Amino acid sequence: MLEVANSVIAKLSKSEAKNYISQIIFDESRSNSSEVVFIAPNALVANYIRTKFSSLIANTFESLITHKPAIKIICASSQGEQKKSVLLAQNKQNRAQIYENYTFENFIVGHSNQLAFQVAQMVATEPGKKYNPLFIYGSTGLGKTHLLHSIGNYALNHGQNVICVTSEQFFNDFVVNVQNKTMQKFKEKYRTCDILLIDDVQFLAQEKSEKIREEFFHTFNDLREKKAQIVLTSDNPPKLLKGFEERLVSRFESGLIANITPPELDTKIRIIKAKCEFDGVSLDNETIDYIATNMGDNIREIEGALLSLNAFARLMSQKITLEFAKTVIKDQVKVHKDSSSIDEIIALVASNLNVKISEIKSKSKTKKIVEARRICIYLAKSLTPNSMPALAVNFGLKDHSAVSHNIKKINELMNNDSVFKAKIEEIKNKILQKR
Numbered sequence: 030m031l032e033v034a035n036s037v038i039a040k041l042s043k044s045e046a047k048n049y050i051s052q053i054i055f056d057e058s059r060s061n062s063s064e065v066v067f068i069a070p071n072a073l074v075a076n077y078i079r080t081k082f083s084s085l086i087a088n089t090f091e092s093l094i095t096h097k098p099a100i101k102i103i104c105a106s107s108q109g110e111q112k113k114s115v116l117l118a119q120n121k122q123n124r125a126q127i128y129e130n131y132t133f134e135n136f137i138v139g140h141s142n143q144l145a146f147q148v149a150q151m152v153a154t155e156p157g158k159k160y161n162p163l164f165i166y167g168s169t170g171l172g173k174t175h176l177l178h179s180i181g182n183y184a185l186n187h188g189q190n191v192i193c194v195t196s197e198q199f200f201n202d203f204v205v206n207v208q209n210k211t212m213q214k215f216k217e218k219y220r221t222c223d224i225l226l227i228d229d230v231q232f233l234a235q236e237k238s239e240k241i242r243e244e245f246f247h248t249f250n251d252l253r254e255k256k257a258q259i260v261l262t263s264d265n266p267p268k269l270l271k272g273f274e275e276r277l278v279s280r281f282e283s284g285l286i287a288n289i290t291p292p293e294l295d296t297k298i299r300i301i302k303a304k305c306e307f308d309g310v311s312l313d314n315e316t317i318d319y320i321a322t323n324m325g326d327n328i329r330e331i332e333g334a335l336l337s338l339n340a341f342a343r344l345m346s347q348k349i350t351l352e353f354a355k356t357v358i359k360d361q362v363k364v365h366k367d368s369s370s371i372d373e374i375i376a377l378v379a380s381n382l383n384v385k386i387s388e389i390k391s392k393s394k395t396k397k398i399v400e401a402r403r404i405c406i407y408l409a410k411s412l413t414p415n416s417m418p419a420l421a422v423n424f425g426l427k428d429h430s431a432v433s434h435n436i437k438k439i440n441e442l443m444n445n446d447s448v449f450k451a452k453i454e455e456i457k458n459k460i461l462q463k464r
């Protein structure tokens with residue numbers, strides 16, 4: 030059916046496709062091999078399609094299935110059918126904004142993203158009940174959009190009316206509707222959905238116009254009152270989103286905040302294996318380990334490296350070996366090595382916590398220095414491509430389990446103390462901004 034719809038749409042103007050063809054839904058229960066039935070939301074659309082597009086649809090069927098069925102366009106009879114038809118038509122449009130491969134099934138879960146994954150599943154299955162809003166934050170390329178769209182895919186497949194946009198799309202939509210004096214349309218779109226998913230909400234904070242934040246504030250309140258689910262993603266926790274008024278920040282914090290941290294080596298390896306399987310790329314374990322250890326934590330960049338490897342291997346009819354991989358992705362690896370050195374991290378932590386660089390590098394067991402050193406280890410693991418053994422050498426620790434122990438302590442502190450957590454995020458942000 031999708032093939033027929035796409036072929037028909039390809040022959041129409043944008044407005045014909047949007048205003049007519051995308052409004053009808055296929056009625057499987059009433060269709061058979063000689064007659065195909067579609068439901069239109071009202072008589073106007075039904076009549077228009079009957080007279081203008083019936084033969085085009087029938088011919089398209091003929092070209093694809095070699096016989097020409099009769100095409101019947103009926104009008105939604107009951108209120109329920111009308112509502113279903115409108116909802117399905119809306120969902121067809123909404124679906125177009127959601128990446129179909131970004132599903133819960135395709136998401137690899139590890140310690141770094143487990144909480145975000147679990148709550149995302151909960152809000153998808155029971156929207157608006159708990160954790161509203163859900164605020165997911167983390168550095169770039171760690172899977173925030175993937176989780177957001179997974180919620181969207183799941184909810185759409187379960188008949189929910191979902192709007193999924195980036196904050197830039199929300200802003201552009203707002204501007205267009207203000208210019209066209211069609212704000213009522215904008216409000217209907219954003220305030221009647223069951224689930225509103227907004228990606229990269231930090232960009233709204235940076236917009237010069239105060240009006241967009243005002244509109245977002247009212248949209249947010251309206252949806253919350255109607256118990257519609259709101260999910261937001263961002264690169265930083267609400268407290269660090271400079272540009273939003275306190276009233277909005279406190280609303281973001283009123284639900285659940287889930288942080289996605291950089292994946293541990295083991296999770297990264299599982300993600301690489303899953304991506305290879307998905308894209309049909311064949312890599313041996315040695316090469317997978319090399320990529321996981323040397324390429325940083327941004328999964329988008331790892332995906333890019335896998336694509337390059339695959340493309341070069343095909344082009345040169347060559348099997349992907351470790352040596353081949355090292356040559357092809359050497360630039361990506363180099364960029365990561367240069368991007369945020371351990372010394373840079375130590376210097377920033379030292380100045381932020383008012384301790385000396387030499388103290389962090391010393392063997393001092395003073396509580397304040399131990400904590401500063403631990404923060405450096407934690408940040409070095411998150412922000413540099415160094416492996417655990419390499420970090421152990423760098424920080425003069427016995428082995429990789431000593432590194433894990435230090436990281437675990439910081440994670441515990443962050444989980445129990447939101448001020449401490451915000452402080453770490455702030456330092457991390459400063460390091461990222463220096464890149």
Ligand SMILES: Nc1ncnc2c1ncn2[C@@H]1O[C@H](COP(=O)(O)OP(=O)(O)OP(=O)(O)O)[C@@H](O)[C@H]1O
Nearest residue numbers: 135136137168169170171172173174175300328329
């Ligand atoms: N845990 C995971 N399992 C499978 N794929 C993942 C995982 N994490 C990230 N990815 C993949 O990595 C790519 C980048 O992820 P995504 O776009 O969701 O990152 P992001 O956190 O939204 O980044 P940004 O802040 O730059 O928008 C996507 O193709 C996504 O499928």
